[in-house]
Amino acid sequence: MKTYTYNKSKELFAKAADIIPCGIYGHFSPAPLIPTSDYPFYVEKALGSKFWDVDGNEFIDYMCAYGPMVLGYNNPVVDAAADAQRQKANCATGPAEVMVELAQELVDTIPIADWAFFAKNGADMTAYSLMVARAHTGRDKIIRLKGGYHGTAPWSQSPDHHGITFNDARDIIVGEWNNYEALEKYVHSHRGEVAGIISTPYHHPTFADNEYAGEGYWKKVESLCKNEGILLIVDDVRAGFRMHMGGSNEFFGFKPDLIAFCKALGNGYPISTLVGTGELMNSAGNVFHTGSYWFSAEPMAAALATLREMKRTNSIQLMFDIGTKLNTGLIDLAKDHGYTMKITGHPSMAYYRLTDDPSLMLHQKWCGEATKRGAYFTSHHNWFVSAAHSDEDVEKTLLIADEAFKAIKDN
Amino acid sequence: MSYQIIRAGINLYAVLKNLEDLIAQDATCRDLIAGKKLSIQFLVKGGPKSWIQFENDRCTVGQGRMRNPSVVLWYTSPEHLNKMFDGKGNPIPLKGFTKLGFLQKEFSQITDKLEYYLKPDEVRDPSDEYIRTNTQFTLTVAAFSLSEIACYDEKAKLTASHMPDGITQLRVLPGGPSVYITVKEGRIMATKGIAENPDAVMEMKDYRTANDFLNGKSNPFKAIALGDVMIKGQTPMLDSLSLILGKVNDYVG
Numbered sequence: 007m008k009t010y011t012y013n014k015s016k017e018l019f020a021k022a023a024d025i026i027p028c029g030i031y032g033h034f035s036p037a038p039l040i041p042t043s044d045y046p047f048y049v050e051k052a053l054g055s056k057f058w059d060v061d062g063n064e065f066i067d068y069m070c071a072y073g074p075m076v077l078g079y080n081n082p083v084v085d086a087a088a089d090a091q092r093q094k095a096n097c098a099t100g101p102a103e104v105m106v107e108l109a110q111e112l113v114d115t116i117p118i119a120d121w122a123f124f125a126k127n128g129a130d131m132t133a134y135s136l137m138v139a140r141a142h143t144g145r146d147k148i149i150r151l152k153g154g155y156h157g158t159a160p161w162s163q164s165p166d167h168h169g170i171t172f173n174d175a176r177d178i179i180v181g182e183w184n185n186y187e188a189l190e191k192y193v194h195s196h197r198g199e200v201a202g203i204i205s206t207p208y209h210h211p212t213f214a215d216n217e218y219a220g221e222g223y224w225k226k227v228e229s230l231c232k233n234e235g236i237l238l239i240v241d242d243v244r245a246g247f248r249m250h251m252g253g254s255n256e257f258f259g260f261k262p263d264l265i266a267f268c269k270a271l272g273n274g275y276p277i278s279t280l281v282g283t284g285e286l287m288n289s290a291g292n293v294f295h296t297g298s299y300w301f302s303a304e305p306m307a308a309a310l311a312t313l314r315e316m317k318r319t320n321s322i323q324l325m326f327d328i329g330t331k332l333n334t335g336l337i338d339l340a341k342d343h344g345y346t347m348k349i350t351g352h353p354s355m356a357y358y359r360l361t362d363d364p365s366l367m368l369h370q371k372w373c374g375e376a377t378k379r380g381a382y383f384t385s386h387h388n389w390f391v392s393a394a395h396s397d398e399d400v401e402k403t404l405l406i407a408d409e410a411f412k413a414i415k416d417n
Numbered sequence: 418m419s420y421q422i423i424r425a426g427i428n429l430y431a432v433l434k435n436l437e438d439l440i441a442q443d444a445t446c447r448d449l450i451a452g453k454k455l456s457i458q459f460l461v462k463g464g465p466k467s468w469i470q471f472e473n474d475r476c477t478v479g480q481g482r483m484r485n486p487s488v489v490l491w492y493t494s495p496e497h498l499n500k501m502f503d504g505k506g507n508p509i510p511l512k513g514f515t516k517l518g519f520l521q522k523e524f525s526q527i528t529d530k531l532e533y534y535l536k537p538d539e540v541r542d543p544s545d546e547y548i549r550t551n552t553q554f555t556l557t558v559a560a561f562s563l564s565e566i567a568c569y570d571e572k573a574k575l576t577a578s579h580m581p582d583g584i585t586q587l588r589v590l591p592g593g594p595s596v597y598i599t600v601k602e603g604r605i606m607a608t609k610g611i612a613e614n615p616d617a618v619m620e621m622k623d624y625r626t627a628n629d630f631l632n633g634k635s636n637p638f639k640a641i642a643l644g645d646v647m648i649k650g651q652t653p654m655l656d657s658l659s660l661i662l663g664k665v666n667d668y669v670g
Contacts, residue, residue: 016643019639019642020639020643023636027638028638030642035638035642037648037652038652040648040649041647042641042644043644164576164579165575166573166576166660168660364616365614365616365649365651367649367650370650386652
């Protein structure tokens, strides 16, 4: 099987690194793509479940733009809706009717939602959720859980990171995932101080196995919050609309007060939302939070079309099925080659790890070998499948994965 | 105060650590201690303690107290020690008065040479040999500074507190200097050499690349993305160490 080269990607990056901080910054940084020589850096075009890099190499995409792509790149239904809106008005001096339509769709789709607020990125909404919690409760402290990613705003980062101060995180308490007793102990010993608890619906850090909460955890947390007047905030930015159309909390059987969505919401069009219970509407309205592009109509039309198309095609089930098929195939293949593949998290966005080497170096090699044969795997982050990934994609992926196993064995 | 303590620790545990390799590699310096058997204890009130031993034409540098040193140098504070390293102060000898001549002559020449190799900005058109030595010494200073910074710098303490246990290898290829950093229960320890099963690795492709990278003269993102500096394994450990390493210049200057 041919392996790819990336001359144009590297040339472009070399230029970029001189005029853009990091060259490619943030979660698209090449640093965790190990070895970097096995990975493309720039995309030329994308369609369905695939993208092509600037060197003309084709990839079955198992990152889906790190989550936003859920119906396939350049999905015709979503794009048609977006185009139609754009031709009328996108970013203009007032929102369009589609804003109201989208809010209604979200309220109708998400059981806890009585209202919806729109922005661009997930971090816009996680920040807003904290503000709403503080406005509603009159309290300052927010509990977030270690390993949880809520964007890059100073409050959500550790104070030892570049550009972050201890003051930035002054009222942010970092608790431990899935440790109800510690959470309860803190809340009780700081009664009346905690405004909100923000968490992803399950634990999906990088470089580590993903983890669902233990039996009964979420119901206990929900109850604790209700009893103590704390708002329970679910950061569903990554998992949202991949496990349950009503929010990932529905999958786990609990009811938060606020849910932040982004990524899959618009199938790649830039839009995020915070939805919440009716009780919080006034407090949410009192908080001043806005952005230049937050009322852009084109992404709203895209999001409306995405939600409707996902429901129409039962995308949640499609992703679950294709993810399960992929997972079963990879586990069996690994075993055939004498390796152990551990897969954690939901099948639509699972984290993969060859457990035979705790340093991850073996897994990194395997992911790199697969990527340079056309199945884009990352070794540090959970993958994503979409409703556009087909059985043929999975079959081809397993062939590639098989070659990758042979390659790491040979080396 | 923590600034002075950290600087003192770096001076004693990291900067002076290079004397081992300087003596091993530089014949002129080795000649200065040829046949000598003596040891120097550095004692800093409220600060670090270390020792240097010259014996069998070799130099060993260690932390803490040693048994029966030939010379004992006392400093009233970490700041006092740092002033000496800045060339603006003198220690208080408590023992070994007959060895003061060695300190003023031979040892002074050795530390001058060490200083020369640690200040690349003051060297025009550095030779390949200079680059190799500066790279090696800079790597040593960086690695052996980590523990001091992580002990006393507020942000570095936080970083160290949530680092998982494990070993990170830093190497200059091919066959260049290497150090590994062991993290255990929030404590950091540097060791020269190659670890058996590191959890994370950073390899710099050659001396020039390493020299530019370690001295902050290259674009680190470019170096990593284009493969001049290769990282693998549990790279969050490298990320954490780089947060602390980024502070070395705050203290070394």
